[in-house]
Amino acid sequence: MSDKLKLSFFVVDDDPEMAEFMAELLTAEGHLATFHTDSTNVADQIAAEKPDCVLLDLMMPGLDGMELCAQLKTFPELSGTKLIVVSSKSYHYDRKKAFKSGIDGYLTKPIREKTFVANVLRIFADKMDLSFWGVRGTLPVPGQKSVRYGGNTSCVTIEFSRGEFLIFDAGSGIKELSNWMMGLGKKKIEAKIFISHPHWDHINALPFFVPMYIQGNIFEIFGPRHDDITVHQLISAQMDGVYFPITIQEFASSVTFRDLHEEVLEFDGITIKTMLLHHPGQCLGYRIEYKGRSICYITDNELFLEDDEEHYDSFYVKRLVKFIEGADALITDSTYTDAEYANGKVGWGHSCISQVIDLADRAKVKTLYLFHHDPDQDDDAIDAKLATAQALLEERGSSVVCVAPTDHTHLKI
Secondary structure, three states: OOOOOOOEEEEEOOOHHHHHHHHHHHHHOOOEEEEEOOHHHOHHHHHHHOOOEEEEOOOOOOOOHHHHHHHHOOOHHHOOOEEEEEEOOOOHHHHHHHHHHOOOEEEEOOOOOOOHHHHHHHHHHOOEEEEEEEOEOOOOOOOHHHOOOOOOEOEEEEEEOOOOEEEEOOOOHHHHHHHHHHHHOOOOOEEEEEOOOOOHHHHOOHHHOHHHHOOOOEEEEEEEOEOOEOHHHHHHHOOOOOOOOOOHHHOOOEEEEEEEOOOEEEEOOEEEEEEEOOOOOOOEEEEEEEOOEEEEEEOOOOOOOOOOOOOOOHHHHHHHHHHHOOOOEEEEEOOEOHHHHHOOOOOOOOOEHHHHHHHHHHHOOOEEEEEOEOOOOOHHHHHHHHHHHHHHHHHHOOOOEEEOOOOOOEEEO
């Protein structure tokens, strides 16, 4: 959505000062806004005006917000109109009930003047907010050589306009995520955490994720079990008192665990598919699909060279190509340069840049994000690896865009 796009809004709130305030904030940003304080006889007017978006309160005399929402849903001419609740009721029950009734977004009062319009537009656009909090692999690398790309290990998040929040891996980057979340001052945090595999650079900072120690927050942790060891046991083992002074019993939030296999999860209009990857032990790749768009998180993963008769598996590559095919974003293991890979790194569970390029091009993904960089690669080495990747894509005449994200890269998909 262009930043200059002018939208039409219809505000319904029984408090005339509040209704006028919201309308003024919207018009100040160049949009059109009408407001009304009587919910009992406004549906026909809204249908006649066919606004791009309706903002409505929940608690209104005569006809509450959910009843008005149900009325508006009966008008075919409003099929493309977004419905956003703006209410002082912040309870999980009311939010869940509102979304079940068909609303597109839920904002709570008091309204924050500086962020209100931006939050409304974010819901209207309905994009996936993709953020990188750690892009390194194996171990963190602080210091002057990792200033631009950052030194934290794997952590990526996807946030949805309806409030769903997904976290992928809990390397040292999750501490940066923790700091950001705590800085927001939110009273209740709810998220799903997907672990690719339990190697230390993907789980070792989970004990430093402060929201887990706060009562009222809700987290679900998903990941692959290893033989008879559950994901619950894998996570709690690193906090058993020998390796960390605080045990998992100190989590004051609600934390549940679920073992994953190759399967499909569906919730709140989001589909998550999993695939086992070429990496020592059980390691899962994830494909997240939402309203015709998709993000693939594929780390750690080894793509053997085609002339490696001992290890190369064409059937696995075909399966992986199909799994990521057409993705809007492919975040994938691109640990080594070709020279590094050939110099004793075969069988270590990570890929070299030429094979990553081949995979992305064959799968016709839109954007390739280089990820999980070797700790010996400084910022200049990653720059060089990116330049190599872009040159290889150009040689192929590929339409794939290649990017090397940094810590705190934030995108909309």
